[in-house]
Amino acid sequence: xxxxxxxxxxxxxxxxxxxxxxxxxxxxxxxxxxxxxxxxxxxxxxxxxxxxxxxxxxxxxxxxxxxxxxxxxxxxxxxxxxxxxxxxxxxxxxxxxxxxxxxxxxxxxxxxxxxxxxxxxxxxxxxxxxxxxxxxxxxxxxxxxxxxxxxxxxxxxxxxxxxxxxxxxxxxxxxxxxxxxxxxxxxxxxxxxxxxxxxxxxxxxxxxxxxxxxxxxxxxxxxxxxxxxxxx
Amino acid sequence: xxxxxxxxxxxxxxxxxxxxxxxxxxxxxxxxxxxxxxxxxxxxxxxxxxxxxxxxxxxxxxxxxxxxxxxxxxxxxxxxxxxxxxxxxxxxxxxxxxxxxxxxxxxxxxxxxxxxxxxxxxxxxxxxxxxxxxxxxxxxxxxxxxxxxxxxxxxxxxxxxxxxxxxxxxxxxxxxxxxxxxxxxxxxxxxxxxxxxxxxxxxxxxxxxxxxxxxxxxxxxxxxxxxxxxxx
Numbered sequence: 001x002x003x004x005x006x007x008x009x010x011x012x013x014x015x016x017x018x019x020x021x022x023x024x025x026x027x028x029x030x031x032x033x034x035x036x037x038x039x040x041x042x043x044x045x046x047x048x049x050x051x052x053x054x055x056x057x058x059x060x061x062x063x064x065x066x067x068x069x070x071x072x073x074x075x076x077x078x079x080x081x082x083x084x085x086x087x088x089x090x091x092x093x094x095x096x097x098x099x100x101x102x103x104x105x106x107x108x109x110x111x112x113x114x115x116x117x118x119x120x121x122x123x124x125x126x127x128x129x130x131x132x133x134x135x136x137x138x139x140x141x142x143x144x145x146x147x148x149x150x151x152x153x154x155x156x157x158x159x160x161x162x163x164x165x166x167x168x169x170x171x172x173x174x175x176x177x178x179x180x181x182x183x184x185x186x187x188x189x190x191x192x193x194x195x196x197x198x199x200x201x202x203x204x205x206x207x208x209x210x211x212x213x214x215x216x217x218x219x220x221x222x223x224x225x226x227x228x229x230x231x232x
Numbered sequence: 233x234x235x236x237x238x239x240x241x242x243x244x245x246x247x248x249x250x251x252x253x254x255x256x257x258x259x260x261x262x263x264x265x266x267x268x269x270x271x272x273x274x275x276x277x278x279x280x281x282x283x284x285x286x287x288x289x290x291x292x293x294x295x296x297x298x299x300x301x302x303x304x305x306x307x308x309x310x311x312x313x314x315x316x317x318x319x320x321x322x323x324x325x326x327x328x329x330x331x332x333x334x335x336x337x338x339x340x341x342x343x344x345x346x347x348x349x350x351x352x353x354x355x356x357x358x359x360x361x362x363x364x365x366x367x368x369x370x371x372x373x374x375x376x377x378x379x380x381x382x383x384x385x386x387x388x389x390x391x392x393x394x395x396x397x398x399x400x401x402x403x404x405x406x407x408x409x410x411x412x413x414x415x416x417x418x419x420x421x422x423x424x425x426x427x428x429x430x431x432x433x434x435x436x437x438x439x440x441x442x443x444x445x446x447x448x449x450x451x452x453x454x455x456x457x458x459x460x461x462x463x464x
Contacts, residue, residue: 009443013272014436016265018396023258026251027394030259031289031387033248040245052451057263059451061386064403066438066446072464073456080458095371107368131446136339137403139327144403146375147423150382151389154293155263158390162259164250171296171369171376183460191379204244206298211241214298214363219284219291224305226312228415232304 030158035206037166038111041118041197045076050163051120054196057159058124063148065136069128070149070191073182075121083181084173084193085115091172106213113170118195122167123182124153126189149191156194166199262390267438269398270343273350273429277308282395283352286428289391290356295380297368301360302381302423305414307353315413316405316425317347323404338445345402350427354399355414356385358421381423388426398431 019027046054055072063069075081092112099107115121128138128145138144153169160167170193178190208214223232251259278286287304295301307313324344331339347353360370360377370376385401392399402425410422440446455464 011439011442012436013433014265016267016393016396016398016431016434019258019261019394022254023261024394026255026258027262027390028285028289029251029255031391032292033246034292034294035248036294053260055451055455057260059448059454060264060266062266062268062389062401064401066440066448068446068449068454071454071456071460073458073460074464075458077458091372095368098366098371100366110368112369134330134332136327136342136440136445137344139330140323140405141403141407141422143375143378147378147382150379151386154383154386155390157294157383158259158387159263161248162251162256164248166248169294169296171373173372175373182458185460190373199248201245202248204246207243208298208368210243213368214300216291216298217300219287222291222300222303223287224303226305226307226309226414228303228305228417232306 030161034157034161035166035202037168037199037202038114040199040201041114041166042199043119044198045119046165046196046198050165054156054159054163054165058152058156061148061152061155064138064144065131067131067135067145067148069126069130069145070152071125071127073123073125075123076119080181081116081121084121084178087173087177087181088113088115088170091174095172110211112172114168114195115170118197120196122194122196123178123190124149124192124194125184126191129187146189146191153192153194160196164198165196166202168195170195262393266389266393267398267434269400269427269431269434270346272431272433273346273398274431275351276430277351278397278428278430282397286388286391286395286397290384290388293380293384293387296370296376297363299363299367299377299380301358301362301377302384303357303359305355305357307355308351312413313348313353316353316410319405319409319413320345320347320402323406327404342443344404346400346427347402350429352428354426354428355410355422356381356424356426357416358423361419378421378423385424385426392428396430397428398434400427402427
C-alpha cells in the first residue's frame, strides 16, 4: 500500500469515444464466438508472446480498490496434469450422483474438461488480503476480490479467442485437493482451473446447447426497468 | 431444463483461428483502455441500439452449465437513483471508519461512484437456482453462478468501451437495502450496481493509480509455473 498524496493531483485523461465500426465488430466477434473449449486442442505449445499477451490482458482487468488479487499458475508438467485429472475424475463421479436418475446418462455423456489434451493448464487464484485487511470497495459486498479475479479470467478468455487459443473453465474439482497438488497457500482461493491451447475450430454454438442440455434464454425476458419484474 | 437427447448429436463446429492483426488490436484496445468510470458521464441517454448490443454482449458470457443466471435491471428513474445514492452514502460513511486513521483523508477525497450523474444504473443480479437445485459445473466450487454473472459484466464493460459508453462498478452498497429499493427477490444476489453513460474522455490510467492509492503490480511477479512460487 503506497501513501496517497494529500496534495491535489492533476488527473490525466484520454479520449474514450466509440471505436470504428470495424473495431467494434472485432470486439463483438471475440465476445460472440468465444467458447468454453474442452476438445480440439492442438498439441503444439502456446507461443510465449501469445501467452504473455493473454496474461497482460488478464492483468488489465478492473479490480476492487486496484487490489489485483490474482495469480496465474501455469501447469505444463504431465505429472501435475495427471494429478489434476484424477481430482476431476473423483469430483465428477460425485457430481453424477447428485443429478436426478433420468439426467445421469446425459450428464455422463458430456465432455466436461480437456485437462490432459490441453498443452497448458492455468490455475487462477485470488488473494483477498493483497491490499491489506481493509480494501477500498470491498467493505460491503461479499466476494469482490473473487469477482475482480473473474474479470481477469474473462479478459484472458477473450484475448485467447482473438489469438486462436481455446480456453475452457474446469469447475468440477475439489479446491483443497487442487491447492495441495499445486502448493497454493491455504488462505487463498482457487477461482478457476483453465485448460488452454491453440485450436483450429471450436463449437459453432455452446456444446451444452447443441446437446440439448439447456437452451439460450431470450434476452428480453432477463431485462427489467426501475423495478424487478417491470419490462424494459 | 430441457431433456437431453439420448441419441448422438452431430456437433456443429466453426473455424476459430487467430483474428487479423487489426481485429486483435481492437480487442486489446478495448481491454486496455476500459476504465472504472465515475465521472464525465454526458447527460444524453445511451441510444437503445447501443444499450441492447451491450446487453447482448453480456448475455453471450460463459455460464456454468449454460445456467445464464443473470438479470439486468435498468435504473433510470431519478427517485430510484436518489434512494440508491443514499444507500451508498450510508455505506461509504461506514467504510471510511474501517480504514486506519492515516488513510481516511485520502479515502474521503476519492470519487467512488457516479450514481446520480450517470443517465443509467444497471443492477446485475444472480439467480443461482435458475438451472434447478443441482447445476452442471456448480457442484463443487463455491460461487460459480456468481462468477458466470461477473463474466457477463466484464463483457458488458468491454462492449461499452467499444461503444463510447463509460461503465463504473459501485460496490460500496448495502445489498439488502438495494434489493428492497429495487424489489429484487430475497433469494437472489446482487452482484453489481453499474453506472453507465456516454463519455468523451475517461482516465488515461486508473484514477486510484494516478492518485497514488495503489500502483499496478509487475505481471511477471504474479505468474508461476507448475507449483506456487516457481517463476514462470
